[in-house]
Amino acid sequence: MIITKQKSLEEIRKMLAGYGKILILGCGTCATVCFAGGEREVAILASSLRMAEKINGKKKTFFEHTVKRQCDWEFLDEIAEKVKAADVVLSLSCGVGVQAIAERFPNSRVLPGIDTCFLGLTAEPGIWSERCDACGHCLVHETGGICPIARCAKGLFNGPCGGSVAGKCEISPDVPCAWQLIIDHLAALGQLDKLEVIQPPKDWRTSHSGGPRKIVSPVREESGEK
Amino acid sequence: MKNLKPRLVVFSCPWCCFQMADLSGATQLDYSPQVKINIVPCSGRVEIIDLMKTFESGADGVLVLGCLEDKCHHQNGSLTAKRRVSYIKGLLKDIGLGEKRLEMFMLSPSSGPKPEEIIGNMVEQVKGLGSSPIKVKRKT
Numbered sequence: 001m002i003i004t005k006q007k008s009l010e011e012i013r014k015m016l017a018g019y020g021k022i023l024i025l026g027c028g029t030c031a032t033v034c035f036a037g038g039e040r041e042v043a044i045l046a047s048s049l050r051m052a053e054k055i056n057g058k059k060k061t062f063f064e065h066t067v068k069r070q071c072d073w074e075f076l077d078e079i080a081e082k083v084k085a086a087d088v089v090l091s092l093s094c095g096v097g098v099q100a101i102a103e104r105f106p107n108s109r110v111l112p113g114i115d116t117c118f119l120g121l122t123a124e125p126g127i128w129s130e131r132c133d134a135c136g137h138c139l140v141h142e143t144g145g146i147c148p149i150a151r152c153a154k155g156l157f158n159g160p161c162g163g164s165v166a167g168k169c170e171i172s173p174d175v176p177c178a179w180q181l182i183i184d185h186l187a188a189l190g191q192l193d194k195l196e197v198i199q200p201p202k203d204w205r206t207s208h209s210g211g212p213r214k215i216v217s218p219v220r221e222e223s224g225e226k
Numbered sequence: 227m228k229n230l231k232p233r234l235v236v237f238s239c240p241w242c243c244f245q246m247a248d249l250s251g252a253t254q255l256d257y258s259p260q261v262k263i264n265i266v267p268c269s270g271r272v273e274i275i276d277l278m279k280t281f282e283s284g285a286d287g288v289l290v291l292g293c294l295e296d297k298c299h300h301q302n303g304s305l306t307a308k309r310r311v312s313y314i315k316g317l318l319k320d321i322g323l324g325e326k327r328l329e330m331f332m333l334s335p336s337s338g339p340k341p342e343e344i345i346g347n348m349v350e351q352v353k354g355l356g357s358s359p360i361k362v363k364r365k366t
Contacts, residue, residue, distance in 0.1 A: 009320045040275065047278040048321055055322040055359045 001121060002094045003128045004036040004114045009048055015111045016049070016090065020059070023086035024049075024113070025079070025101070026066030027093035034128055036114045037092025039066040045092070045113070070097025076104045083108050119150075136206025136213065142194055144185035151178035157199040232286035232352040236263045236345060237272045239292055241299035242333040243341045261345060269293070269330075270303025274310050281323060284361045287352035290330040291341060297334065304332055326355055 016022060024042050032038030046062045053060045065082055067075040070093035076083075083089055083101070088109040091098040095116040102110045119132040133150040140147050149155045153171045160179035163170030167180040186192050204210060266272055269292025280288050290311055292304030308330055315325035329351070331344050 009317070040273075043275045044278055044317075047275065047282050048317055051278075051282055051323060051360050052321040 001033060001119070001128075002030040002096070003117045003120045003130070004031050004034050004094050005117055006036045006041065006045070006092070006114045007112070009045075009052065012045070012090065012111075012113055013049070013052060016060070016088070019087040019109075021061045021063070021085070021087045022049075023063045023065065023082055023089045025070065025089050025091050025093070026064075027070045027091075027097055028066055029069040031093055031097075031114060032066075033122065035126070042066055042092060069093075071100050073100070073104060076100060080105070134207070135202070135204070136210075137203065139199070142197070142199065143182045144189060144191065144194075146178060146182045146185060148178055148182065151176075151181070157202065159195065230286075230353050230357060231260050232349060232357070233260045233284065234262070234287045234289060234345070234349055234352060235280050235285045236261065236289045236291065237266055237269065237276075238263060238290075238341070239267065239269045239271075239299070239303070240265055241268075241335070242291055242293040242304075243335055261349065268298070268300040268303035269307035270298070270300060270305075272307055272310070274314055277310070277314050277328065278317070281318070281327070281358070281360060284358055286355070286358045286361075287327045287329075287348055289345065289348045290328075291344070292330065292332055294332045294334050308332070323358065323360065324355060326351060327358070 024046050026032070026037050026039050026042035028038065031041075035041060042064050046064045049060070049062055063082065063086060065079060067079060069075055070091060083105050084107075086108070088111055089101055089105075090111050090113045091101055092113045093100075094114070095112065098110055098112045101108070118130040119134055120128050120130040123129040130150055132147060135149055138147075148157055153169050153175070154161055156179065160177055160183075161170075164177040164180060167177055169175040169177045183192070183195070186194055206213075269290055272290060277288055277290075290307055292307050293299055295305050295308070298304040311328060311330040315328055318328060319325045329348060331339075333339070333341060333344075
């Protein structure tokens with residue numbers, strides 16, 4: 001899941017300066033689960049902005065809508081008229097959704113209302129934790145299901161550094177040492193022998209370091225469709 | 227603002243105060259008719275948007291009454307309400323309305339301050355803050 005966090009009201013209001021009709025667009029998928037940009041958050045933000053602008057003597061109109069997700073054209077096409085009727089779209093979606101709107105409606109202005117933070121999961125209700133770096137070549141089968149890139153501060157591939165203390169990373173006592181987790185889990189699985197295999201330097205070309213990425217379905221290629 | 231009759235909206239569960247149902251009738255108590263009491267099944271039922279919309283409609287103050295933290299009739303409803311109120315107070319400060327326009331109290335039906343006392347104090351607190359700048363002009 002893409003973990004996002006809503007921008008501060010102050011930052012959002014600064015971005016909205018000069019616009020009169022604003023469409024606040026929520027996303028019904030990841031942003032909803034993170035309590036950052038779902039239907040509920042759209043309503044709360046709209047109410048906050050209406051009151052803030054009224055107190056400051058500004059006349060702005062806020063429209064509210066939430067789509068299933070902002071990263072698929074079909075859901076954006078459904079709201080084409082709403083987008084065109086607004087001076088600007090305040091997107092409460094991850095960076096993908098914001099850009100999708102900009103791409104689908106090139107004559108419309110779009111602002112990001114939330115910050116895209118990382119790929120992760122809901123560790124506990126209200127707490128989201130990073131788990132994946134989207135490196136493009138998953139090797140967690142070698143490390144007991146725990147990613148040493150996303151969860152180790154140094155991204156080490158062959159065991160812990162010397163800074164690990166009592167199972168905690170040297171960057172913070174709140175951060176578990178990923179390699180402690182890996183060792184503990186491999187021990188529980190009876191797979192400690194995996195640690196005897198030295199992982200070679202990673203080929204980072206599959207990650208973002210190799211440039212913007214694209215995947216084309218092999219099925220699509222065979223059919224020759226464009 | 228001595229002459230101000232603030233519009234106060236109260237959200238209360240019936241468990242923290244047995245008299246809440248009677249107070250909502252306001253027959254025996256000297257309440258301003260501008261105090262509106264909403265009985266909810268649990269203070270935890272009151273959503274963030276409910277309180278925001280109440281302020282947006284022009285309420286000068288909002289009061290949430292719930293059970294004591296470890297005595298909530300619905301386990302942890304009042305604790306949930308407490309967290310929401312704390313969050314909204316921050317929002318009200320950012321908006322410019324001021325966090326003092328919203329308060330929550332946790333009551334016991336058998337001891338401690340009585341709801342009419344708390345409501346009375348809240349009315350005075352809101353009087354001191356003045357009329358809400360969001361005030362909606364009412365049709366006359």
